[in-house]
Amino acid sequence: MSNSKPGTSAFTVYRRLVAYVIPYRWQLAFAVLAMTIYALSSTAFAALMKPMLDGSFVNRDASSITFVPIMIVLIFVCRGAAGFFSTYLMSSIGWNVVKRIRQQLFDKYLDLPTAQFDRSSSGEMISRVTFNVHNIATVAADSLTILVRDTLTIVGLLCLMLYHSWKLSLGFLILGPLVALIIHFVSGRFRRLSRGIQDSMGQVASVIEEAVEGQRLVKVFGGRDYEREQFDGVNERNRHLNVKETVTRAASAPLVQFLVAVALAVIVFLASSGRFVGEISVGVFMSFITAMMMLFAPLKQLTMINAKIQAGIAAGENVFALLDSDSERDTGGKVLDGKTISVELRDVEFSYLPEKQVLKQLSFQVAAGETVALVGGSGSGKSTIANLLPRLYDITGGSIVINNEDIRDYTLESLRRHISYVGQDVTLFNDTVLANIAYGQMRGTSLQKVREACRIAHADAFIEKLTNGYQTVVGENGVMLSGGQRQRLAIARAILKDAPLLILDEATSALDTESERKVQSGLAELMRGRTTVVIAHRLSTIENADRIIVMDEGSIVEVGTHAELLNTDGYYAFLQGRSGEVSARDTTAQ
Numbered sequence: 001m002s003n004s005k006p007g008t009s010a011f012t013v014y015r016r017l018v019a020y021v022i023p024y025r026w027q028l029a030f031a032v033l034a035m036t037i038y039a040l041s042s043t044a045f046a047a048l049m050k051p052m053l054d055g056s057f058v059n060r061d062a063s064s065i066t067f068v069p070i071m072i073v074l075i076f077v078c079r080g081a082a083g084f085f086s087t088y089l090m091s092s093i094g095w096n097v098v099k100r101i102r103q104q105l106f107d108k109y110l111d112l113p114t115a116q117f118d119r120s121s122s123g124e125m126i127s128r129v130t131f132n133v134h135n136i137a138t139v140a141a142d143s144l145t146i147l148v149r150d151t152l153t154i155v156g157l158l159c160l161m162l163y164h165s166w167k168l169s170l171g172f173l174i175l176g177p178l179v180a181l182i183i184h185f186v187s188g189r190f191r192r193l194s195r196g197i198q199d200s201m202g203q204v205a206s207v208i209e210e211a212v213e214g215q216r217l218v219k220v221f222g223g224r225d226y227e228r229e230q231f232d233g234v235n236e237r238n239r240h241l242n243v244k245e246t247v248t249r250a251a252s253a254p255l256v257q258f259l260v261a262v263a264l265a266v267i268v269f270l271a272s273s274g275r276f277v278g279e280i281s282v283g284v285f286m287s288f289i290t291a292m293m294m295l296f297a298p299l300k301q302l303t304m305i306n307a308k309i310q311a312g313i314a315a316g317e318n319v320f321a322l323l324d325s326d327s328e329r330d331t332g333g334k335v336l337d338g339k340t341i342s343v344e345l346r347d348v349e350f351s352y353l354p355e356k357q358v359l360k361q362l363s364f365q366v367a368a369g370e371t372v373a374l375v376g377g378s379g380s381g382k383s384t385i386a387n388l389l390p391r392l393y394d395i396t397g398g399s400i401v402i403n404n405e406d407i408r409d410y411t412l413e414s415l416r417r418h419i420s421y422v423g424q425d426v427t428l429f430n431d432t433v434l435a436n437i438a439y440g441q442m443r444g445t446s447l448q449k450v451r452e453a454c455r456i457a458h459a460d461a462f463i464e465k466l467t468n469g470y471q472t473v474v475g476e477n478g479v480m481l482s483g484g485q486r487q488r489l490a491i492a493r494a495i496l497k498d499a500p501l502l503i504l505d506e507a508t509s510a511l512d513t514e515s516e517r518k519v520q521s522g523l524a525e526l527m528r529g530r531t532t533v534v535i536a537h538r539l540s541t542i543e544n545a546d547r548i549i550v551m552d553e554g555s556i557v558e559v560g561t562h563a564e565l566l567n568t569d570g571y572y573a574f575l576q577g578r579s580g581e582v583s584a585r586d587t588t589a590q
Ligand SMILES: Nc1ncnc2c1ncn2[C@@H]1O[C@H](COP(=O)(O)OP(=O)(O)OP(=O)(O)O)[C@@H](O)[C@H]1O
Pocket: 118, 352, 353, 358, 376, 377, 378, 379, 380, 381, 382, 383, 384, 385, 424
């Protein structure tokens, strides 16, 4: 996915990049000073040719004989020091800019709406922060160095040439616009290629990520060939684009050099034939030719710099488009502050994608302290409701009201502070058990409280058996734990948060009947006096809810208690019948 807006002009991007450099203007000023000294010393070296040849050799002038060697050393000392400082200062500015942009992007990621994450692969998201931002650094440091230092060098040398003989310089200058034209033509191509390279880096990253994360599936389902093909495709595209870029770069440099060589030939002819420019001394001619030869390198750099700037601008477009994209809407000014929470959905409509409505005119209430269960077939929209309450997505119609205010009128922070959640897919971080349970706002909670939460979640026994107890690192997304253990950690985390609204989305689905019963009794204690929304497939876990809401394809089809709904003999009774073996087991247990 490319987020670059076609309307973003290179100039706008460039101006924004410059804005990042502004805090370092003093460093920049010193760097420019160093570059100026560098450029001047190059010019001075070319100029020194005149006294060296005319003074020291032709006229055997005593002062020139001592002056010229001292100047040679001095010039190179200045040039060396200036070169060092300009490189150092510019790269320091460049890396500061990278750090700042990376920080801003990372912050942006933390604020992006969930829907945007659904649309992009995490490989792309990662590659933007690493690869694209690095390309921007190349512009901020390398290219600016070359641009300022080499342009000044070129200007200095050209001035010297004009000073020596404007007629000779003219011959050289006629070729200037031609060089400019070529550079201009090559620019557009570089920018297009760079954009392609960046996108393809993102694709490479996302294929790798998929294969690495899904390695178990790859093995069991024999996905090696498929993954290899996928990778081969994006890898090849990346190679192709990079080679194309290199070819463009490699072709443009000799072309420019060829033009310079033609200019050189013309000059030598003009000067040596003596007919067009009159008599000039050996020293002046040597100085002129030296200046011209010294123009090669900076001119070549200037043609290369263009590739860098274009790559930087392409990266800038991509990164800035993301920085400019909308964050989660957090416009509510009210701070939700309540010990208890009542929830009401009024004609809620919602769709993830415009073409498919997921919730249709959905209305129900959950009074403070009440437990409401959501049941229904797979895909009926239960988890969607769980996503809407903490505003992971915003509804497209109707309203959700908490404590008599629309949830959009609350600050996101205060709304989410009041909600605790166990999702259908458990998410664990590659950190210790303790850090996973006491996560986020709960960081620093005493071990004793964490233990208590684990006891209710029925997780304490297995945690204590782990090699390092609460300090055991669980691996990426908890790979070192069993499904049921992971789920119990998630429950303990939700318990520890101690929020007045509890959402349990299939929270005990991975547990065996025996552990589920134990966790349930712990949760029952917790749910007392707390507003709770329970989603479950296993109907045995929701029989005690105050109300059961039965959903089908985004609409409510039945509402009532377990007993009421069984008596009406509707959809719930049908679902219940389907999971008959579970209730049968439960009845025998009682
Ligand atoms: N991030 C998403 N983007 C687009 N569509 C989605 C997204 N998440 C869910 N859907 C769609 O929304 C519908 C409702 O999904 P939801 O997860 O709410 O179902 P559910 O009732 O929780 O099902 P299950 O019992 O299987 O968990 C489904 O048709 C699903 O395809």
